[in-house]
Amino acid sequence: AFFVDVNYDFTDREQVVSTLRYTSAKSYIYVDNLFFDGLTQKQRSDLNNSLSQLGNEFDNNVYPKLRNAYGSEWTPGIDKDVRITILFTKLREGIEGYTNTADEKLRSQNSRSNEREMIYLNAKNVFSGLTKSYLAHEFSHLITYYQKENLRGVQEETWLVEALAEFAPT
Numbered sequence: 166a167f168f169v170d171v172n173y174d175f176t177d178r179e180q181v182v183s184t185l186r187y188t189s190a191k192s193y194i195y196v197d198n199l200f201f202d203g204l205t206q207k208q209r210s211d212l213n214n215s216l217s218q219l220g221n222e223f224d225n226n227v228y229p230k231l232r233n234a235y236g237s238e239w240t241p242g243i244d245k246d247v248r249i250t251i252l253f254t255k256l257r258e259g260i261e262g263y264t265n266t267a268d269e270k271l272r273s274q275n276s277r278s279n280e281r282e283m284i285y286l287n288a289k290n291v292f293s294g295l296t297k298s299y300l301a302h303e304f305s306h307l308i309t310y311y312q313k314e315n316l317r318g319v320q321e322e323t324w325l326v327e328a329l330a331e332f333a334p335t
Contacts, residue, residue, distance in 0.1 A: 167195070167252055168277040169285065173263055175255035179277075183252060186213070189220030191228045191247070197254035200288040208292075215291055219300065223249075227301045231308060231333055238304070239311040243269050244281040249307070251300065256287040261299045264306040266314070282307055298334035305333035 166182050174181070183195040194216050204212060232238075241247050256262070268279040284303040290296050309326050313319045 167279050167283075169252075169254060170263065170265060173256050173260050173285070175257055181252070181254050183254070187216035187220050188248070189224045191224045191249060192220055193248050193250045194220060195250065195252045196291075197252070197288060200253065200255055211292060215296070219251075219296055222297045223251075223300060223304075227297060227304060231301060231304055235305060235308045235329065235333075236312045238282055238307040239269060239315060240282075242282045243271065243278075246281070249304065250279070250281045250283040252283065252285050253288040253291050254285060255289065256285070260287060261290060261295075262286040262303045264303050264310070266310050269310070269315070301333040302330045305330045 166180050169178060169181050171177050171179055181197045181199070183197050184201065185193055186196045186201075187194040196212065196216075201209070201212070238249070263285050264283065265279075265285070267275045267277060268281055268283045270278045270280075272278050272280055284300065284307065286296065286299055286303070290299060306326065309321065309329060313321045
């Protein structure tokens with residue numbers, strides 16, 4: 166079970182139950198059980214292929230290129246694990262993904278922390294070719310948070326953080 170932001174969740178949930186569906190060298194990819202249960206057998210098979218492709222894309226392109234350009238995320242991070250957690254769950258219309266810096270705090274510091282470096286992606290995009298762009302965008306937020314706020318105590322202007330995130334998929 167993961168805490169989610171009620172402002173972004175499709176049905177105002179505070180928590181979702183999910184299952185680990187794919188593990189790569191750099192990521193754990195979870196899928197919200199309610200979303201998965203609503204898929205046909207063919208869609209479930211397609212989902213497995215999509216997650217495998219996304220995991221490989223993250224390991225071989227997104228991760229090394231963004232770290233080279235922007236620096237590293239907190240690794241091994243709060244959870245002492247080098248992998249990034251990616252959760253596919255249904256989000257509100259117009260929200261493709263998000264990160265939550267509270268997840269990089271201990272639960273004793275924030276009771277709703279998932280205690281890991283984590284990216285939330287809209288499950289409706291799991292079969293889309295744009296998913297890797299959304300993943301790159303959100304991963305850049307993890308890097309920026311660590312490089313600016315965590316290491317240097319600098320809170321960057323929102324417009325600049327979003328500009329860097331928008332550039333990340335290129």
